[in-house]
Amino acid sequence: MKANKPKKKQGWLSTVRELAIIIVVALIISALIRSFLMQLYVIPSASMENTLQIGDRGAVIKVADFHRGDVVVFKDPGNWLGNETSGTSNPVRQVAEFLGVAPSSATDHLVKRVIGMPGDHVACCTAQGQITVNGQPLDEASYLYSVNGVSVHPSDLSFDVVVPAGHIFVLGDHRNDSRDSRYHLCDAVESGEVAGSGGFVPISDVTGPMVGIFMPFNRATRFAIPATFASVPDPAPAPDQPTVNRKPC
Secondary structure: OHHHHHHHHHHHHHHHHHHHHHHHHHHHHHHHHHHHOEEEEEOOOOOOOOOOOOOOEEEEEOOOOOOOOOEEEEEOOOOOOOOOOOOOOOHHHHHHHHHOOOOEOOOOEEEEEEEEOOOOEEEEOOOOOOEEEOOEEOOOOOOOOEEOOEEOOOOOOOEEEEOOOOEEEEEOOOHHHOOOHHHHOOOOOOOOOOOOHHHOEEHHHEEEEEEEEEEOHHHOEEOOOOHHHHHOOOOOOOOOOOEEEEOOO
8 A cells, every 4th residue: 555655646746737737828828819819908987888888898809900980999199098097006917917817907098989090081070960981971879878869969079180091080989978089189299290190099009909898798799890881981092191170179
């Protein structure tokens, strides 16, 4: 009996090593997925209600293209968030976020809907109160924030812009609670920059499209581009600099 004990101990240690290797490999794969393929983000504000609620976990695909109508996550392009850019200070949470086993808690990113792609002429509003893209009015009822079935106005601010090359124009779905491209058309610009250029997000700052809600499970859903964007005609070639015909300030 004594001769068998070392074998049992060796077998137990071998099992532990195998489990440890499996866990390490799983964490490495998770970290690679988070770095290059997909990441979860916690929604921190009401700017995208009712599409996204505060506390929702949204899945972002980093390698996917995005189009007009997509919901995207992007890095703050120029002090849109002010001083609200701190993430968690918990080292365990930081490691979990890095490995991809916890959603990002960083607040230096925003989530909005793409309304204009490079070259698009985006204006507000028609006599019926609709935003137009390349002259086509948008029917935004399917995603605009609503109360008791009544949607908010597409925009209380008037604007008329052409999106420059390498940039996008974004709006929140809760237009009364979203400081989006409209507001930042009025930002101060550096010497040599075109007035209004602060309202456009560089495509290089976009993490990727949010493809749906992952958690909570009772709100899990996959996003699709709203049908209204299918009617938008192709834009003219995108200018190198933004064209701002009318600012909301």
